[in-house]
């Protein structure tokens with residue numbers, strides 16, 4: 506799944522799934538535009554990507570907040586000014602859920618989760634589409650929580666169901682231009698902000714037991730699927746939701 510010469514924007518590149526995807530894309534020959542709100546993390550991932558990059562590839566970091574559409578637009582223009590094009594976009598920046606009763610959710614929590622996890626996907630997609638040509642593709646991160654309802658995760662579910670509906674609608678809209686839009690729906694993945702990881706040993710065991718594979722997933726196992734969705738290997742996939750959850754959804 507070579508990405509030689511392709512310009513790939515990855516949001517949420519400083520950590521977890523975004524970072525793992527950046528490393529794989531760097532190893533596959535891409536030029537990376539690494540986006541995140543966490544500037545220190547961006548610097549670290551840039552060094553890691555430079556250590557594995559193709560000889561003629563170059564990477565740049567872009568510090569911005571995906572929940573702010575002005576910052577998204579400015580960053581996209583900066584990417585185009587630097588690289589001259591955009592081939593692929595991975596909308597991965599997001600906030601993982603914390604268990605909370607809906608009656609206790611503040612307006613601020615709603616706005617933060619929705620504006621980062623859903624509006625950010627919209628703003629980046631809207632800004633990148635005019636620069637994308639036939640063969641380009643977008644991958645958006647939903648979640649098992651975008652496929653199935655989860656008590657106490659209602660706002661996160663609203664955002665992730667929204668990502669699915671938005672992505673499928675855009676897939677229909679831009680498919681005739683040869684631009685594909687697909688969705689990955691991870692289950693429990695071992696990243697610093699995953700609720701089971703934060704919850705400790707008992708929570709991790711519970712998350713593992715819920716999966717058919719009896720373990721939680723690794724970020725690179727999501728990255729593999731993202732690279733597949735960028736590549737021509739998935740050329741007839743558009744508007745698809747790929748579950749990467751070890752079989753969690755089988756019971757639903």
Ligand SMILES: NC(=O)c1ccc[n+]([C@@H]2O[C@H](COP(=O)([O-])OP(=O)(O)OC[C@H]3O[C@@H](n4cnc5c(N)ncnc54)[C@H](O)[C@@H]3O)[C@@H](O)[C@H]2O)c1
Nearest residue numbers: 517519520521522542570571598599648691693694696698
């Ligand atoms: N880890 C899981 O189990 C899991 C499961 C399903 C879906 N997801 C989704 O995958 C995506 C990545 O999650 P992760 O687990 O790798 O988390 P993570 O916390 O390791 O990484 C998220 C990254 O997004 C960045 N970010 C957060 N808000 C931002 C903003 N407003 N603007 C720019 N960058 C911002 C963070 O700084 C961080 O680097 C999220 O959308 C998350 O909801 C994760």
